[in-house]
Amino acid sequence: MSTEKPETGTESAPQLRRVLGVPSLVLFGLVYMVPLTVFTTYGIVTQLTGGRVAGAYLVTLVVMLFTARSYARMAAAYPSAGSAYVYTQRTLGPEVGFIAGWSLMLDYLFLPMINYLVIGIYLHAALPAVPQWVFVLASIVVVTVLNIVGIVSVNRTNSILLAVQAVFVVVFAALVFGSISGGTVDPVAPFVGDGSVEGPGPLFAGAAILCLSFLGFDAVSTLAEEAKEPTKNVPRAIMIVTFGAGVMFVVLSWLAQAVHPSTSFADPDSASVEVMMSAGGQFLATFFTAAYCAGALGSAITSQASVSRILYSMGRDGVLPRPVFGHLHERFKSPARATLIVSVVSLTALIAPLDVVASMVSFGALIAFSFVNIAVLKHYFIDRKERSGIAVLNNLVLPVIGFGLTLWLWTSLSGLTFVIGLSWAALGFILLLVVTRGFRRRAPMLALDEH
Numbered sequence: 001m002s003t004e005k006p007e008t009g010t011e012s013a014p015q016l017r018r019v020l021g022v023p024s025l026v027l028f029g030l031v032y033m034v035p036l037t038v039f040t041t042y043g044i045v046t047q048l049t050g051g052r053v054a055g056a057y058l059v060t061l062v063v064m065l066f067t068a069r070s071y072a073r074m075a076a077a078y079p080s081a082g083s084a085y086v087y088t089q090r091t092l093g094p095e096v097g098f099i100a101g102w103s104l105m106l107d108y109l110f111l112p113m114i115n116y117l118v119i120g121i122y123l124h125a126a127l128p129a130v131p132q133w134v135f136v137l138a139s140i141v142v143v144t145v146l147n148i149v150g151i152v153s154v155n156r157t158n159s160i161l162l163a164v165q166a167v168f169v170v171v172f173a174a175l176v177f178g179s180i181s182g183g184t185v186d187p188v189a190p191f192v193g194d195g196s197v198e199g200p201g202p203l204f205a206g207a208a209i210l211c212l213s214f215l216g217f218d219a220v221s222t223l224a225e226e227a228k229e230p231t232k233n234v235p236r237a238i239m240i241v242t243f244g245a246g247v248m249f250v251v252l253s254w255l256a257q258a259v260h261p262s263t264s265f266a267d268p269d270s271a272s273v274e275v276m277m278s279a280g281g282q283f284l285a286t287f288f289t290a291a292y293c294a295g296a297l298g299s300a301i302t303s304q305a306s307v308s309r310i311l312y313s314m315g316r317d318g319v320l321p322r323p324v325f326g327h328l329h330e331r332f333k334s335p336a337r338a339t340l341i342v343s344v345v346s347l348t349a350l351i352a353p354l355d356v357v358a359s360m361v362s363f364g365a366l367i368a369f370s371f372v373n374i375a376v377l378k379h380y381f382i383d384r385k386e387r388s389g390i391a392v393l394n395n396l397v398l399p400v401i402g403f404g405l406t407l408w409l410w411t412s413l414s415g416l417t418f419v420i421g422l423s424w425a426a427l428g429f430i431l432l433l434v435v436t437r438g439f440r441r442r443a444p445m446l447a448l449d450e451h
Contacts, residue, residue, distance in 0.1 A: 020227045022237050029220040029241030034299060036165050036292050037213045038252045040118055043271025044355045049206040050197025051263045053253040054190035056206035061246030063207070063409055064214045066402030067369045068242035070376045072235030073394070075221040077379055079230035084218070084368035091375040091383070094443040095432065100371040102428030106364030106421065107215065108307035109345055113357050114212070115300035116140055116349040117269075119293050125270040126289045133350050143300045144343040147308060148329065148336045161298045168291040169252070175280040176259045190257035197263075201412070208409040209355070211362040211369075213249055217242045255279075269354045304342055311338040356420075359413050363421040366410040373403035 020028075045053050074087040085104060089097025120136035220237045227233050260278040265271040272292075276285040312335035315325025329336035349357070380386045380395035387395070413421075436443050 020233075022233050022240070025220050025227060025233060025237035026240050026244070029217060029237060030245060033214070033216045033241070033245045034162070034165065034295050035169055035248060035252070036288075036295055038249050038256070039272035039275075039288075039292060040114065040212070041209055041354065041358050042253070042256060042275070043265045043268035044358070045206040045209055046257070046263050046271065047265070047268055048197070048209070049202050050193035050195065051189065051257060051261065052191060052193040052197075052203055052206065053210075053257060054250050055192065056203055056210055057213075057246065057250045057253055058191070059203060059207035060210045060214065060409070061243075061250065063402070063405040064211070064217070064242055064246065065239075066398060066405055067373060068217055068238050070369075070373045070399050070402050071218050071221060072238045073376045073380065073399075074372060075234045075238060076231045079227075079234060084372045087375045087379075088371040091379045092371070095436070095439070096371070098432050098443040099425070099428060100368055102431070103364045103367040103371075103425065105307075105428075106424050107361050107368075108303070109342065110357050110361045110364070111215070111303040112143070112300050112307065112342065112346050113349040113352065114354070114361065115296040115303065116143075116346055117352070117354050117357060119296050119300075120349070121267075121269045121354065122273065122289050122293055125267070125273050126286070136349050137347075139297065139300060140343055140346050140349070143297070143304055144339060146301055147305050147339045148334055149332055161295050164291050165295050168287055171287065172252075172276075172279060172284065173255060175284060176255045179259050179279055185258050186261075187258075189261060190254045194261065194263060204409065204412040205414075208366070208412040209358055209362055210249075211365050211409060212358055214242065214245065215361065215365055217245065304339065304346070308335045308339040308342050311335065311341065356414075356416060359417040360420055363410070363413055363417050364424075366406055366413075367421075367425075369406045370403055370410070373399045373406060377403075 042053060045056055049056050071084075071087075074091075078086060078090060085097055085101035088100040116136045116139050119139045120132040120134075123135040124130060124132040217238060220241055221234055227237075256272070256275045260275040262274075265274055272288065273285050276288045280287075311320065311325050312328070315322050315327070315338065320326075324341070325335075325338050327337050328334065376399040377396060380391070432443060433439070
């Protein structure tokens with residue numbers, strides 16, 4: 001007798017209203033991809049690439065367009081789900097899907113840490129008398145309390161924070177153009193560098209780190225059940241968001257290097273403050289710090305809430321210990337224990353370098369992106385046998401190129417990143433062995449399409 005449980009959420013679940021068109025989907029995607037994320041690793045990548053941040057963003061954009069196209073193809077195939085895990089599980093099997101999902105967990109756990117780190121870095125730069133760890137710890141406490149108690153009007157708050165960032169971007173661009181007008185500016189310098197670091201290797205290494213800026217273009221696919229004509233509109237929105245965000249990142253990094261062409265900073269982690277001083281003096285530096293830290297705090301709230309819910313769903317399904325992770329607070333109805341565990345992990349931000357944390361996020365994302373490219377080949381070219389004419393290009397050539405480019409960036413990350421990332425992968429494999437009892441039963445399905 002079969003002991004497998006039927007898939008949940010399909011029998012009598014309420015249906016979401018399909019009201020979102022392409023413009024609404026695109027707006028959601030651009031809101032998710034915070035504009036000021038350009039400045040998270042600006043100093044680090046500037047030094048690594050020898051002043052070629054804009055060039056590195058171009059490389060990353062090309063790779064992401066191939067991968068976004070694969071996401072779009074899989075969103076058309078599975079319009080009711082939206083994550084690398086789901087696409088991989090449906091096409092390559094639950095075990096491979098489990099590993100893809102586990103890789104994504106690395107992103108979810110490290111994303112809050114990046115926000116705490118940059119809040120500490122920039123507020124300490126503004127108020128050097130207060131140690132950085134104080135700001136980091138205070139941010140973790142505030143975000144943890146909000147997530148346990150419950151968050152009201154998060155979308156409204158994030159919209160306000162995005163509007164503040166949009167105003168800042170306009171002011172920044174105006175001040176930069178005003179500063180460089182009449183001067184001698186080499187328009188290609190942000191793409192070719194200043195000669196301090198040469199060769200393609202550092203450029204690709206910088207591009208690999210910058211993958212974290214593109215995390216979220218796949219978030220559009222999570223709205224598939226609320227989109228009009230999801231098999232058409234969701235793929236279109238994914239491509240528009242990826243291209244639009246990539247152009248925005250290239251322009252912002254070009255402006256930053258045009259107004260401050262140096263690759264030497266007092267502190268690479270807070271290099272953007274020096275850029276703002278060059279563009280608009282103390283006023284712009286203060287405005288930037290306020291807008292950036294507010295955006296980072298909002299991102300920390302949503303990212304920690306997201307990973308806590310994912311851990312809760314894993315605990316509820318028995319993938320992780322149910323008494324710890326599958327528990328809801330009786331009063332607040334929130335995954336309080338999972339939230340506290342995420343906060344404990346986030347304490348690593350007190351000692352972890354920003355470049356290592358950023359690389360770890362990119363490590364997990366690039367693995368997931370690789371799986372999605374393979375999923376397109378498996379689903380369309382192998383399973384559905386769509387191999388005639390243009391289908392060969394769409395179902396074989398383009399996803400293989402996307403996979404190759406993603407793998408290329410992945411191997412450009414640092415050795416330490418690989419040590420940590422592969423250790424995480426090994427832990428996931430051990431967990432897979434445990435929950436499948438040595439592959440004697442199917443791997444569980446993780447609810448990673450809720451981020």
